[in-house]
Each structure stands twice: as structure tokens, then as C-alpha cells.
Amino acid sequence: MYNFEFVKPSSVDEAVAALRDEDAQPLSGGQTLIPTMKQRLNQPSKLVSLTGIADLVGVSSSGGVLSVGGATPHATVAAEAGDYPALAALAGQIGDPAVRNRGTIGGSLANNDPAACYPSAALASGATIVTNAREIAADDYFQGMFTTALDEGEIITGVKFPIPQAANYQKFEQPASRFALTGVFVAKYADGVRVAVTGASNDGVFRWTEAEEALSANFSPNAISGLTVASDDMISDLHGSAAYRANLVKVLTGRAVAACA
Template sequence: MYNFEFVKPSSVEEAIAALKEEDAQPLSGGQTLIPTMKQRLNQPSKLVSLLGIAELNGVSAEGSTVTIGGATPHAVVAADASAYPALAALASNIGDPAVRNRGTIGGSLANNDPAACYPAAALASGATIVTNSREIAADDYFQGMFTTALDEGEIITGVKFPVPEAANYQKFEQPASRFALTGVFVAKYADGVRVAVTGASNDGVFRWTEAEEALSGNFSADAISGLTVDASDMISDLHGTAEYRANLVKVLTGRAVAAC
């Protein structure tokens, strides 16, 4: 590791001011940032920790919406997001205990790893990403692998999840990292069904719209039996071919629907 400056502000305003300095970068749980710094793939001169900002931590439920602070660890989401059981279950199966107690929802969504779990939950739920300056619909937020709508110096302060009538997340995990080799989050709302897929596409998290249309008319695994998933833009690596991942999308979607 190389030398860098570390600051831990106590408010969002202080954090934003610190991030205006050259080569400053926000630090949430650090589960991705710190390893990349050790490998010299990322070399910020200043880290601005968000963990000391009380307003960014915690889970609350009001009406049909669950709001989670951007610096809330996965373990807290798992324990406190009982108003949205599928989301709590997803959080409880991220990484290992060390990762769950340190990693945060805001950090995960800001990094937008193509195999992370939270992007699928946010996209399938039609969540709203709240930052220090605006609110961004999930459909507009995710813009490709490791790419989001966040501007430089903008931080995630919270995420608003509309609670669906039924939901389930199915993950076929890579056993060493417990990232999703492929993961599918299905959420059923009064106005239709949303299906989001992570871990499968070279473009990152995406919605399987054909399945959404079929399931909105008939919410059963049989509704997608005649569908196929295009493998042309799927990830192909030593863990699985593009065709394998495309098949997993369909299989996991059926399992998620059956588990709702």
C-alpha cells in the first residue's frame, strides 16, 4: 500500500467539500476499493470515509417504501429490512461475514460490479437512488459495466425501495467469492412484474423484458417456458459459457417465481 491522506467527516456537507479536492475519492465499506489500491489499479491521494456520517446509516420503513442509508452495511440490511424480506435475504447471502459487516449498499451500487447482487434488487424493485444532490430512478442509474449516472464527487446517501406484493432473488454463486455467476431478482407489483439479471451480461445488470411481459399476464414459472434468452452479449469465461449463463437466466427466473 502507498501513502495517502485519510479523512472521516461527520456530515454529508463535510464529505462533499473534501471530495472537491484533487484525486480525492469516497470510501464506504472499501471491499472493492482497498484491494484495487493494493494492486495499484486505483491510486487516490485522499480517501474520504463515509462511515462516520450517522445520517447515511440505517434502515427505515414508511408505508410501502423501505429506505436504506448509503453507508448501511449488508449485515444491517439483512437484520433490519424485514419489511422487504427478499431484500433482507439477498443481503444475508452477500460474501462472507467479514464482507457483510463491512461492505455497504451505497458502495456496491456506486461500484456497479457486473456480478454484484444489489444492482439486481434495485433495478427489479424500481428503486430510487438518492444522492447528495438529486434522486435517480434505477432504470436511469445503471449505465453499463462499472458505470453509473453518478457525477464526479456525487455520493449515494440512500436508496428507496418500493415494497412489492411478492419478490424473490435466486443466485447461482461463484463459490470462492460468492458473487453471482448469474442472479435473478423477480418483483411483482400491482402494475406488473419486473425481472432484473446480474452476473450474466457484458453490459452489467439488465431487465429481462420478455419475461416481465409474460409474467405480468400469468405469474407462474410456466409463463416463461417458451422463452429463450439471447446469449450473444452474455459473459463467457472459465466459470461458464455465454450459453450456460443464458440458460441460467431462464432457470433462475423460474425458480424465483416459484419461490414467491
């Protein structure tokens, strides 16, 4: 590690002011940032912790929408998001107890790791990412591996999840890291079905639109039996080939639909 300034503001305005320093970086759960700092892959001169801002922590539900504060730990989402059981179950599968009690939903979405779980939930739910400056639809927010619509110094203050009629998340876990080798979140709404995939593509989280169309017409595992997933843009590494991940997308989608029933 190396020397750096640590700032822990008590309000969003204070955090935004601290982040005006071009060498400053926001710190939420730090589950990705701290390891990269230890390896000197990231060397900010100032860390601005968001965990001391009370307004950014909490889970609430109103009018068919579940709202989660940006600095809410995974463990809190797992325990308090009962109005959206699939989201609570997803949060309960992230990492281990230490990670779930330290990592935050805002940190995960801001980092947008290609194998993270929350991006699939946000995209499949048609969620809204709320920042200190604006609201961003999930379809516009995710822009590729580790890339989002966030501007420099912009902070995720919360996430709004429309609660579906039925939903399920299926995760094929990489056993060492507990990241998703591939994960699929299926959410059924009155106006159709959304299917989001994480851990599989070089472009990060994505929607499987062909499955969405088939499942919107017939919400059963049989509806996707004739579909195939192209492996061209899939991740290929020592944990699984591109073709393997492409097959997992279809298998896990069918399992998620079956679980919804």
C-alpha cells in the first residue's frame, strides 16, 4: 500500500465537493478498489468514503418499486428486500459473509464488473440508477465491460427496482471467487419479460432479446428450446470456453423460468 488522504463525508454534497479533486476516487465497499490499490494498479491520492452518509443506506418499498440506497451493503439487501425476493436471494449469494457485509450495491454497479451479479438484476428489472445529478435507465447505464454512463465525480445515491410479477436469478458460480461464471436474471412484468445475462460476454451484462420475445409469448422453459446463443463475443478463459458460456446462458435461463413457476 502507499500513503493517501482518506475523507469520510457525512453528506452527498460534501462527498461531491471532495471528489472535485481530480486525483480523488469514491470508496464504497472497496471490494475491487482496495485489492487494485494493494497491487499498485490504481493509485488515487485521496479516497472519499461514501459509507458514512446515512441517506445512502437503506431499503424501502412503495408503489410497486423497491428503492435501495447506493451505500447499502449486500447483506442488508438480502435481509430487507423481501418485497423483491429474487433480488434479496441474489444479494445473499454474493461472495462470502465478509464481502456481503462490506460490499455495496452502488459500488458494484459503479464498477460494473463483467461477472458481477447486480448488473443483471438492474438490467432485467428495467431499474433506474439514481445519482446526485440525474436518473439513468438501466438500458442506458451499462455501456460495456467496466464502463457505465457515470460522469467523473458522479455518485450513485440509489437504485429503483420496479417489482415484477415473478423473477429468479440463476448463477453458475466460479468457486474460488464466487463471481458468476455465468448468471441469468429473468423478470416477468405485465408488459413482457426481460432477461439479463452477466459473466458471459466480453461486452459485459446484456439482454437476451430473442429469449425475451419467446418468453413474453409463452412463459415456460419450452419457449426457448429452439433458440441458440452465439458464442462469438463470449468470454473464453481457463474457467470455461466461449461455447460453454453460451450454452450456460440458455440452460440458466430455462432454470430461472422454471423456478418462477
